[in-house]
Structure formats: C-alpha cells, structure tokens
Amino acid sequence: MRFQAPESLSEQIAQHLGQRIVTRDLVPGERIQELKVAGDLNVSRGSVREALLILERRHLVEIYPRRGAVVSKLTEESVNALYDIYIDLLCMLARKVLERWPGEQLGGVMGQVRELQAMVDALSSTAPDAAERVIDAGFGVMRYAYGLVENPFLEETLENFRPAISRTYYVALDHFRSEIAGTGTFFRQLSDAVVLGDAEQLQQVIQAFGEHQRRQVLSILREENA
CATH class of the missing domain: 1.10.10.10 (Winged helix-like DNA-binding domain superfamily/Winged helix DNA-binding domain)
Structure with missing residues (x-):
C-alpha cells in the first residue's frame, strides 16, 4: 500500500x-x-x-x-532539451507497460483512452479551458500507466517534467486549436498499437507526436521573437 x-x-x-x-x-x-x-x-x-x-x-x-x-522564458534550447528527454521517457513508459501486460489485459488503459477520445471529440476548440482539459486528460492516462509499471523512479522523473511539458503543450494548443482534434487522433493510434502489443509501432506513434509538438512550439517561439 x-x-x-x-x-x-x-x-x-x-x-x-x-x-x-x-x-x-x-x-x-x-x-x-x-x-x-x-x-x-x-x-x-x-x-x-x-x-x-x-x-x-x-x-x-x-x-x-x-x-x-x-x-522563466521558453527558449529554443530549453524546448529542445526538454523534448529530447521527455520523448524517450514516454517511450520507456509505453515499452514497460507492454512488457508487463499483454494487449488483451490492458482494458483499464483502453477505457482511459476511450474516455479521453470522447472528451476531445465533444470538446469545442473555442472553449476557453479546452487546452487545459486536454492536457489534464492526457496526464490522466499517464498516471494510470504508472500504476501498471510500478516503477517509482520512472514515475517521479516523468512527474517532475509535467509542469514544463504542460507549459509547452498549452502554448501549442492555444495557438493551434486544430491540434485538439489531432490529440484525439494520437490517442487512437496509441490505443491501436497497445491492442496489437506492437512495441515498435507504439514508440513510433509517441515519437512522431512528440516531434510534431516540438516543431510547433519552436515555430511559435520563432514567430514571437521575430
């Protein structure tokens, strides 16, 4: 306990x-x-x-x-340093989930993902709290995964990243409201890979989404500093 x-x-x-x-x-x-x-x-x-x-x-x-x-200011250097590590940590978390639990035994995770997808699909991109709700829901899925992996060191490390990564997510979602729907697509792809138990596909989905977020945040910073 x-x-x-x-x-x-x-x-x-x-x-x-x-x-x-x-x-x-x-x-x-x-x-x-x-x-x-x-x-x-x-x-x-x-x-x-x-x-x-x-x-x-x-x-x-x-x-x-x-x-x-x-x-503190968001800089290109700090964003790149953050995403370099965070993407790898997410891939590790996903890999550990699949190592410990076959896809057919991940009903709880799938339920969390389906709830998030339903929330995103029903959420208006113009809602003032849309970005915050999507971010909180995404971290809810991560917290569920922590319980499956039971690695307190990985959990603590990822949680320590949460404020900084939330800040960049908010910047991206606030500027590109269409990305709220894109987040729903990401979780659908994630759930498909989990059900198949395909660790390689799962990591590719996470890396692609993480790199997409990185590029968007960097483009916003360059525009603001132009």
Whole structure:
C-alpha cells in the first residue's frame, strides 16, 4: 500500500503559481513579488519563498539576487532539451507497460483512452479551458500507466517534467486549436498499437507526436521573437 502525504502549503502555492505560468496568466519575464502573493493568498512570505524554490526546480521561474523570482522564458534550447528527454521517457513508459501486460489485459488503459477520445471529440476548440482539459486528460492516462509499471523512479522523473511539458503543450494548443482534434487522433493510434502489443509501432506513434509538438512550439517561439 502506498500512502500519499498531504501536500504542504508551499506545494499548494507552487501549484497555484505554476498553473498561472502554464496558462500564461503570468508571462515570461514577469516578476513574481513575494509580498503581493503572500497578501493575495493570505499566507506567509516564507511559504511563498519555499514555493518559488519549488518552481525554480521545475524550471518555471528563475531567482536572481536582489531581483527575486521571474517567470522563466521558453527558449529554443530549453524546448529542445526538454523534448529530447521527455520523448524517450514516454517511450520507456509505453515499452514497460507492454512488457508487463499483454494487449488483451490492458482494458483499464483502453477505457482511459476511450474516455479521453470522447472528451476531445465533444470538446469545442473555442472553449476557453479546452487546452487545459486536454492536457489534464492526457496526464490522466499517464498516471494510470504508472500504476501498471510500478516503477517509482520512472514515475517521479516523468512527474517532475509535467509542469514544463504542460507549459509547452498549452502554448501549442492555444495557438493551434486544430491540434485538439489531432490529440484525439494520437490517442487512437496509441490505443491501436497497445491492442496489437506492437512495441515498435507504439514508440513510433509517441515519437512522431512528440516531434510534431516540438516543431510547433519552436515555430511559435520563432514567430514571437521575430
């Protein structure tokens, strides 16, 4: 049995600020003032300071002497470094799932994927929270896969990537609303490969989708910096 410790106040603050960064409510280069955050949330400055250190470890803020915390910028270098590792980790997770569970025994995963597909198909691309809902649903499938693989090191590593990768997903989905339907197609291809137990096809689907996301994010950054 695994016991989940209650989230600390600092972690809750970090998640709140992190979500604002992911959705670009707090924009790159914007300063995060400890005193204002503490007042807005009715918490101590010490808790806010700890939350900012958490966000720094998640590569969402940078902390400078005498200047404080600033929302980190997405750069071509950081996006490429992120996707280089993240795609490989997703392929490893998928491979481990198939190694431990034959396709016909993955009914739970297939149920998760079908729910996600139904949600995407019914979701209007103009809905204000469309990108967030698609991202959350995708990570829901991943969390289910963690339970099948039972590798705490792989799970922790992937979860540590979640804020940074969510940020890039949001950028892509917010600019290219047609990609919401494309995400549904990705999960259909994923489920087909799982049912067939085809590890090579599964990795090809993941790599193709990851590289597609990478290219889109990079194109957006180049356009913004032009």
